[in-house]
Amino acid sequence: MIKFDSVSKTYVAGSGGLSDITFQIDDNDFVFLVGPSGAGKTTILKLIMRQIVPTSGSIFIDSVDITSKKYNDTVKLHRKIGVVFQDFKILMNNTVFENIALALKVSGTSDKIIKSQVEEMLELIGLAEKKFMFPLQLSAGELQRVAIGRSIIGERTILLADEPTGNLDPKTTWDIMKLFKKLEKKRTIIIATHNVDIVNSFKKRVITLIDGKLIKDERAGRYHL
Numbered sequence: 001m002i003k004f005d006s007v008s009k010t011y012v013a014g015s016g017g018l019s020d021i022t023f024q025i026d027d028n029d030f031v032f033l034v035g036p037s038g039a040g041k042t043t044i045l046k047l048i049m050r051q052i053v054p055t056s057g058s059i060f061i062d063s064v065d066i067t068s069k070k071y072n073d074t075v076k077l078h079r080k081i082g083v084v085f086q087d088f089k090i091l092m093n094n095t096v097f098e099n100i101a102l103a104l105k106v107s108g109t110s111d112k113i114i115k116s117q118v119e120e121m122l123e124l125i126g127l128a129e130k131k132f133m134f135p136l137q138l139s140a141g142e143l144q145r146v147a148i149g150r151s152i153i154g155e156r157t158i159l160l161a162d163e164p165t166g167n168l169d170p171k172t173t174w175d176i177m178k179l180f181k182k183l184e185k186k187r188t189i190i191i192a193t194h195n196v197d198i199v200n201s202f203k204k205r206v207i208t209l210i211d212g213k214l215i216k217d218e219r220a221g222r223y224h225l
């Protein structure tokens, strides 16, 4: 569960940010964050990642207030969170397998468990055949699959995606969105996007922001802007 309670974020000199945002996202919910450029979508994702802290208000993950705890106390919570970006952020000198294994290596998992978990993930994201390839040998859609695999490997049950299809052609966009759909049963997924067609066809929850304010929060919502 992720909860924002009257969260405001003011960047330098009072510009931009968010004002008085309140919402709750339950486990295994699927949510689109929409709004014009500068509305505050990335700011919300960064706050959940605790990359930035709010100016006021509280943010809860599984009923733990991540704004009041010391960083070390929230590290475990943050093992639950995976992130996917528009530009993939894949390690270019590592293979597909190594890129996905990285998160497990960092948390000290044994080689045997890493191998079986990564193999399973490669099946899920449809890249079993390409596990020893390097990023330069992959298409953009395949790179985004690697990024998604990496972001959800292990115990990660919250998947945040910031414009995940921003660099993809329409067909690949749908392939990637189908992959997100496949993952939704066991995970909480929050996707910031400008893609009107995707939002309107998925009929999922849509949170709409304008100028840092939450102006709509609808189940089976649409892209209204």
Ligand SMILES: Nc1ncnc2c1ncn2[C@@H]1O[C@H](COP(=O)(O)OP(=O)(O)OP(=O)(O)O)[C@@H](O)[C@H]1O
Binding pocket: 011, 012, 015, 016, 017, 035, 036, 037, 038, 039, 040, 041, 042, 043, 044
């Ligand atoms: N580090 C920062 N310093 C100052 N202002 C910032 C900073 N990051 C974001 N802002 C401002 O906060 C507002 C919200 O930015 P944010 O990146 O969350 O928007 P967004 O909805 O993700 O936009 P886009 O669709 O273009 O990605 C904008 O006005 C932006 O200029």
Ligand SMILES: [Mg+2]
Binding pocket: 041, 042, 043, 162, 192
């Ligand atoms: Mg953004």
